[in-house]
Amino acid sequence: MRARPKRRLDFTPDHSVEITVAPNGGACFGVVRAIKLGFQAAAATGKVHSIGPLIHNESVVRELERRGVSTVAGADEVTEGTAILRSHGIRRQAEATLRERGVKVIDATCPLVKKPQRIAQALGEKGYFLVLVGDPNHPEVQGVLSYFGRPDYAVLYDPAALDAVPTGTRRVGILAQTTIEASVLEAVTAAARERFEEVAVYNTICDATSVRQTEAATLSRTADVVVVVGGHHSSNTNKLVKICRGNQPDTHHVESIEEIEPAWFAGKRKIAVTGGASTPQDYVDLAAEHIATLLGRP
DSSP states (O other): OOOOOEEOSOOOSSSOOEEEEOTTOSOOHHHHHHHHHHHHHHHHHSOEEEESOSSSOHHHHHHHHHHTEEEESSGGGOOSSEEEEOTTOOOHHHHHHHHHTTOEEEEOOOHHHHHHHHHHHHHHHTTOEEEEESOTTSHHHHHHHHHHOSSOEEEESSGGGGGGSOTTOOEEEEEEOTTSOHHHHHHHHHHHHHHOSEEEEOOOOOHHHHHHHHHHHHHHHHOSEEEEESOTTOHHHHHHHHHHHHHOSOEEEESSGGGOOGGGGTTOOEEEEEEOTTSOHHHHHHHHHHHHHHHHOO
């Protein structure tokens, strides 16, 4: 009799083997929306260009490509037809270029990514110095900066990096990449308030990210082994892996069930499974079922 995966946030106190799936592990509404728009666009036109990967999940991107959604590096590669904007958004100027060319634009940008874009634009118009807490190489961050429209900004992850902000800066506006850890934003905010005269803070971390991080932390504290399902290039998934490894070093990051090794579960009783916000929930459930099958083998 093999263990059956269950969605819950704790383990039973006995010594039975359990596979527990984070209740909200899997795709957030912004990712579900983007995938739906991608499939709909392909069905309607037969050929769609995605400006960058529509979401950070290679398995889903490959399926979209089979349906007719090809991924291009930038807007310069699209001169006609239909373009879909990835869930992380693109640079403001790139979108304007597409529309000027007469390209049909389908905007799959997550509504929660549009929020920091709007705030960044307002901060730029008011003359604030922008501190954007996140990864400077992430497409979401690059898109937000394009809406700020000024050169006086810093993208950072470490509060110590605030030392590089020009001397004499008085007014600072702080935004967060939607997928960062809340603790990082809090640390940067605390350091900024000690340094600058006026600090306007906008917590733009999406609720889906916060919920998944909280659940991952809770489960990993009592699990014997953790499996996190999601794209290897997915920022939100990698943050979950980092959080889980902080509590349970025996944490494994996989994108597909083919990467799961039976040896990981030898002698383990409390197995936790979760997935990033860019991972379809079906993928997370499939991984849990696959683990159950492995445990049920003689």
